[in-house]
Amino acid sequence: MSTLPEISDAEWTVMQVLWERSPQTAAEVVDALDGHAAWAPATIKTLLGRLIRKGALTYTEDGNRYCYRPAVDRAACIRRAGRSFLDRVFAGDPMPALEHFVRSEPLSDDQIEALRRLLDERREGGTR
Amino acid sequence: MSTLPEISDAEWTVMQVLWERSPQTAAEVVDALDGHAAWAPATIKTLLGRLIRKGALTYTEDGNRYCYRPAVDRAACIRRAGRSFLDRVFAGDPMPALEHFVRSEPLSDDQIEALRRLLDERREGGTR
DNA sequence: TGCAAACGATTACATGTGTAATAGATTACA
């Protein structure tokens, strides 16, 4: 509803952790990112703070620490990021993007099968 | 070969024009973007200059004006952007990305057919 | 042959981003 905030690259990393499980304290997010991102804890705190300010996260206080949770819908953010990627790289046209990923990314036979089924559904499911 | 430069959102818009046709002078690029981007000519000059500095464009001089042309491969930039998008939004996993686009973007029956054929090739064509 | 137009280069500037240290408040343990 209210306009989605812009979420930067580093911020996505943090959001993913909280979309995966929430609420979490800053310390838990730091733990979850251990290894994945070589960030100082202070860096993660900064990102959490910025995401609060942008309205992408909310928190409840628990003693002196915050319990963070997403305030924006993951699917909506994915749609926005997908659209933005299509516009930037493929002039908004989904077809060459799909061809690109099918051609250049590794897919197992099972995954290929699943995609075929999905395409079948799409064809029946009406134009939209 | 030499590491691809980072190309920003606005810069992509300019690169697309030159990948589409090159070389072009700044004035031609401005024309090509007329309507598409509501940019002052000066803005486009700035972007061309930055792309030169980054090594994404080269130019030859023609009188007092430059003829710009891409210095980086479009396909390579697309691969990089695709990978970066996958990493950011789908934890690097192509399958949910493909599902997302198939589900959320409009595709004609012909396009769906083409994708099916492409998936067939992929299945035969060996894992890589 | 002089002036206006056009060109690229330089400068501008607010905001975003990556990356983090520090300061001030609080809390938990000894």
Add this chain to the structure above:
DNA sequence: TGTAATCTATTACACATGTAATCGTTTGCA
């Protein structure tokens, strides 16, 4: 009960980005 650990908030800072105006030079037309 005091002190060390831990929180969030504040501050830092260089570089990227979007967006453009201006400057100095060249050039083409009158």
